[in-house]
Amino acid sequence: SQVDPAVTLLDYLRNTVGLTGTKYGCGEGGCGACAVALSRWDGASNKEVFRSINSCLAPLVSVHGWAITTVEGLRMGKQKSGDGADEANVKEAADGNFHPIQKRIAQMNGLQCGYCTPGMVMTMYAALKKNPTATMQEMEAQFDGNICRCTGYRPILDTAKSFATDSDVKDMVCMRNHTKGCYDQKKWDIDFPDQLKNFTPGPLKFSRHGTTWVKPAGTLEAVYDALKQYPSSLPVVGRTSVGIYKPQPKKHASELKGIVSERKAKEETEKKADDSANLIYLDISDVPALTEVKEAKVNGKSGVLFGAACTIETVMQTLKSMNQKSTSFTPLVDHMAKVANHHVRGAGSVAGNLVLAKTKGFLSDLATIFLGAGCVVRMGSKAGSKDETMESFLSSDVMPSGSIVTGVFLPFLGEKSRFMSYRTAIRPVNSHAIINAAFSATVEIDAKTGAATSLSDVVVAFGGLMNHHQKGAHAIRVETVEKALTGPLTNDSFAKARAALKLVVDKEVSTGGGLRLEARMALPDVFLVRYLMSISDKNLDASLSSAASGLDVVRKTVTKSTHHFEFPDDHAPASLPISKPTGKLLASGSAKFGADVRIVAGTLFAAIIPARRAAATIKKIHLDLALKAPGVKGVLTKEDVGVKSYSCLGEPYPYPKEIGYAGTPVVIGEGDVVPFEGMGVGLILATSRRQAEAASRLVSIEYENLTKPIVDVKSAVKAGRIVPSKGMPLPMEMEKKQG
Numbered sequence: 001s002q003v004d005p006a007v008t009l010l011d012y013l014r015n016t017v018g019l020t021g022t023k024y025g026c027g028e029g030g031c032g033a034c035a036v037a038l039s040r041w042d043g044a045s046n047k048e049v050f051r052s053i054n055s056c057l058a059p060l061v062s063v064h065g066w067a068i069t070t071v072e073g074l075r076m077g078k079q080k081s082g083d084g085a086d087e088a089n090v091k092e093a094a095d096g097n098f099h100p101i102q103k104r105i106a107q108m109n110g111l112q113c114g115y116c117t118p119g120m121v122m123t124m125y126a127a128l129k130k131n132p133t134a135t136m137q138e139m140e141a142q143f144d145g146n147i148c149r150c151t152g153y154r155p156i157l158d159t160a161k162s163f164a165t166d167s168d169v170k171d172m173v174c175m176r177n178h179t180k181g182c183y184d185q186k187k188w189d190i191d192f193p194d195q196l197k198n199f200t201p202g203p204l205k206f207s208r209h210g211t212t213w214v215k216p217a218g219t220l221e222a223v224y225d226a227l228k229q230y231p232s233s234l235p236v237v238g239r240t241s242v243g244i245y246k247p248q249p250k251k252h253a254s255e256l257k258g259i260v261s262e263r264k265a266k267e268e269t270e271k272k273a274d275d276s277a278n279l280i281y282l283d284i285s286d287v288p289a290l291t292e293v294k295e296a297k298v299n300g301k302s303g304v305l306f307g308a309a310c311t312i313e314t315v316m317q318t319l320k321s322m323n324q325k326s327t328s329f330t331p332l333v334d335h336m337a338k339v340a341n342h343h344v345r346g347a348g349s350v351a352g353n354l355v356l357a358k359t360k361g362f363l364s365d366l367a368t369i370f371l372g373a374g375c376v377v378r379m380g381s382k383a384g385s386k387d388e389t390m391e392s393f394l395s396s397d398v399m400p401s402g403s404i405v406t407g408v409f410l411p412f413l414g415e416k417s418r419f420m421s422y423r424t425a426i427r428p429v430n431s432h433a434i435i436n437a438a439f440s441a442t443v444e445i446d447a448k449t450g451a452a453t454s455l456s457d458v459v460v461a462f463g464g465l466m467n468h469h470q471k472g473a474h475a476i477r478v479e480t481v482e483k484a485l486t487g488p489l490t491n492d493s494f495a496k497a498r499a500a501l502k503l504v505v506d507k508e509v510s511t512g513g514g515l516r517l518e519a520r521m522a523l524p525d526v527f528l529v530r531y532l533m534s535i536s537d538k539n540l541d542a543s544l545s546s547a548a549s550g551l552d553v554v555r556k557t558v559t560k561s562t563h564h565f566e567f568p569d570d571h572a573p574a575s576l577p578i579s580k581p582t583g584k585l586l587a588s589g590s591a592k593f594g595a596d597v598r599i600v601a602g603t604l605f606a607a608i609i610p611a612r613r614a615a616a617t618i619k620k621i622h623l624d625l626a627l628k629a630p631g632v633k634g635v636l637t638k639e640d641v642g643v644k645s646y647s648c649l650g651e652p653y654p655y656p657k658e659i660g661y662a663g664t665p666v667v668i669g670e671g672d673v674v675p676f677e678g679m680g681v682g683l684i685l686a687t688s689r690r691q692a693e694a695a696s697r698l699v700s701i702e703y704e705n706l707t708k709p710i711v712d713v714k715s716a717v718k719a720g721r722i723v724p725s726k727g728m729p730l731p732m733e734m735e736k737k738q739g
Helices: 009-017 071-076 087-097 100-107 117-130 136-145 153-161 220-229 262-270 312-321 329-336 350-359 365-372 390-394 479-485 491-512 517-535 542-548 583-587 689-696 713-719 731-738
Strands: 035-042 047-054 067-069 168-171 176-179 204-208 211-215 234-236 279-283 293-298 301-307 376-381 384-389 404-411 417-425 433-445 452-463 605-610 617-622 632-636 680-686 700-704
Touching (some): 117 583, 153 168, 220 376, 234 350, 293 404, 301 312, 312 329, 329 365, 329 417, 350 365, 365 390, 365 452, 417 517, 433 517, 452 479, 452 517
Parallel strands (some): 234 279
Antiparallel strands (some): 168 176, 301 404, 417 433, 605 680, 632 680
8 A cells, every 4th residue: 555656667676676687778668778577377378478568667556466577586596407408508507596698698798888788688588488489580579679879789689599499690709609599498487486376466556646556356347437436547558658658847938939839839838737646547457358359240340359458469469370361460460560669569558559549649550550451449338338440539539438448359351452551760660650551452453464453442541641749630541542542543543542642641741740741741652652553563654663663561681790800829818709707797687887776765866957948048947846746855956056066077168158157067057058958957856766857847947048059060160169179270260271
């Protein structure tokens, strides 16, 4: 009853239990430094259910009844060596009880600073736990949610691939070939604790600091009763959405002036502060009716029905196993593999993703591709269930009172159906789409020429045309394009479809504005052409024939790299390669970083209050909301630190005279000019890191004397804002000489 529902599993592991091997990186589920393994016993199948998650996103209360394995647990895990066991493998990791993965990544120099390494180790462990016979390609694919800033991925991936059944990796440090796998899961796996095998999830309620976590009994009726009792509650499964939608305070108009349009500034300043107070989460993750997967018939069509609490990973695994039943399932899985990352897909639910698209304007890949694939959403309430088309579900940005999504249905598409989907993002994986699309049609093929002659049941869906992350924005079907393509497929229908799409794009994108405007204007036509040319390029515009090449889905192949160096005998042993001496300590989470110092009672955590507007004068700092936030004990400002305090970054940075600084100040305050965005204006002190960071976001800063910030070299040269360097002429002087 004393557990704070807002405390994450990561905070608990690090600050309460003292297991600091699990690291805090981005805090958004994107870097993998906090990855841990979760296991639970399934009584029906009498086996362990396993997943890996980002502990920075998971509330501690959400993992009740799960067995947690951290990087420290791998080192201290039980070593098994029964009859016929490979004793050499046991001996390999016996020194210091290091797990083979921990020792291997250290000896192959798959680490440098070592901060991300525990997450890399846990990702490898999770991959082998789920699939002991994984191939090199399957091992590589697991790392879509892990980021390393200093080592370089070649030795990390080589370490992972060295455990694959088709490994051809050579360890250049120990001069050993790792071939045909060398990991015995039975020997090195962590035993599931017996005391949790008979665990039965029960109703729970935790409430503290204005946040409440409610877990009803495992029936739909109990869920509906909880919705009635807590009408403002938010149903959750993995709660991974907090990696995207964080509490945001109300902004002062001067923070936005000169950065965004007047319309956008008005929206932002009128938006209510979405602080973390009075949040009620309704945990529906353990309701059997919401985790069931079964074949069903909905609206006269056969397909597969997923319970709303099924994770994205579960949906992918099911579609992959049933790919022979529908032509859409393989393309769907290929696209879903680019959504978020393994850790998020293993925790986040498919229904939760769709609800974000409906209520938040989230540019969901699932909403777009499910719209294109004919998905039906099943809504449930005390009054009964109701099936909605995906289009109808997305048309409103509010969830009906007392209702939740209970199921997601994907129909089987026949052999003549051709489904394809596309997306563009700043990265292939682990990155939100800029724009996406899905197309489906029943295609009639000329038996003699192989050309597509006509289309029917055409679906054309786009996401990202509207300005996303705004309520009301959602994926749409473009009916005018569908109508133009229905019937004989000719150059004329092709041209009409493209023209119809252009009208829609011009209306939706240009008026909506938003990020990456040019890409969102151009890409819809590119996606449409790619789809139509992939169906048939034999009877369409010859000038577009080049678009037909390479249109099939490009699946990532195993990365290949070579490294070569010589070992001069006359300098041995100095010339011989060695592993990093502290590598095993870093790989096992035993090494201590500055943030790993054990927290003692009464310790306060600090969070910087950043200035969000450069080249402006701070008029007023509004601290009242932050000081009232839960756990906040005080604030340090310029007056507390001292007006003449400067950072110790070598020689003082020579700011231009008009700014008035002799060096780099530690903190600035009211009346000061902000030299760069993110400059600290104070420190919030609170009883936890999470509370300090949340309170920092509640500070509002009022600015005056706003000028345009200088953010590129040419502008700096033009304004004379150049730091002189001894012996080197300034750019302006060089231009004069060249002139």
